[in-house]
Amino acid sequence: MNLGLQYPLFGPEIQCPHCRQMIPGLTLTDTYLCDRHGAFEVNPETKDLVHLQSGRHWRFWKGEWYRQHTHPDGIRFEIHEALDRLYTEGYRATKVVIAERYRALVNAYLERNSSWRGNEENPIPRLYGLPVEFSPEGKDAPCWDVINFDLEKEPGVPKRYPYFRLFE
Numbered sequence: 001m002n003l004g005l006q007y008p009l010f011g012p013e014i015q016c017p018h019c020r021q022m023i024p025g026l027t028l029t030d031t032y033l034c035d036r037h038g039a040f041e042v043n044p045e046t047k048d049l050v051h052l053q054s055g056r057h058w059r060f061w062k063g064e065w066y067r068q069h070t071h072p073d074g075i076r077f078e079i080h081e082a083l084d085r086l087y088t089e090g091y092r093a094t095k096v097v098i099a100e101r102y103r104a105l106v107n108a109y110l111e112r113n114s115s116w117r118g119n120e121e122n123p124i125p126r127l128y129g130l131p132v133e134f135s136p137e138g139k140d141a142p143c144w145d146v147i148n149f150d151l152e153k154e155p156g157v158p159k160r161y162p163y164f165r166l167f168e
Helices: 072-088 100-109 162-167
Strands: 013-015 022-024 031-034 038-043 048-051 057-061 064-068 091-098 130-134 149-155
Touching: 072 091, 072 100, 072 149, 091 100, 100 130
Parallel strands: 091 130
Antiparallel strands: 013 022, 022 031, 031 038, 038 048, 048 057, 057 064, 091 149
16 A cells, blocks of 8 residues: 555644644544644645634645735735844845735735826736736746735945944
């Protein structure tokens, strides 16, 4: 008998999407069990990992689990956390690209101020002051079926500001 068929879809063990510790797959089931977070079940049709207690869904892409959001606050909070991480790493974001599948979910939360001249017909939507674009759809970008957003970044403001030298 093929041992691979005895385990859930992702193999004998995976990283827990919450705590990242390795958790075992239960043989002859579609379930993984974390000591801290409980059971996760694989939906074989969608390949989603579903946390049974909360109903949260994750999808796997290139070694990482990505939470699949059903409420705008979830995706907005995740973007905000990523912006904080960038800042602490010495970068600043210049643009947010959000997966097209979230357009209807986040559309009401985007800022749509026109330019100060008031002559812009299609103002660029913004989130947290950053320009927002939505991902391409189709077979050209399969990652966007899984990942939620991407931040374009550049090196941030230096740690020492020139005006502080007045006080040295």
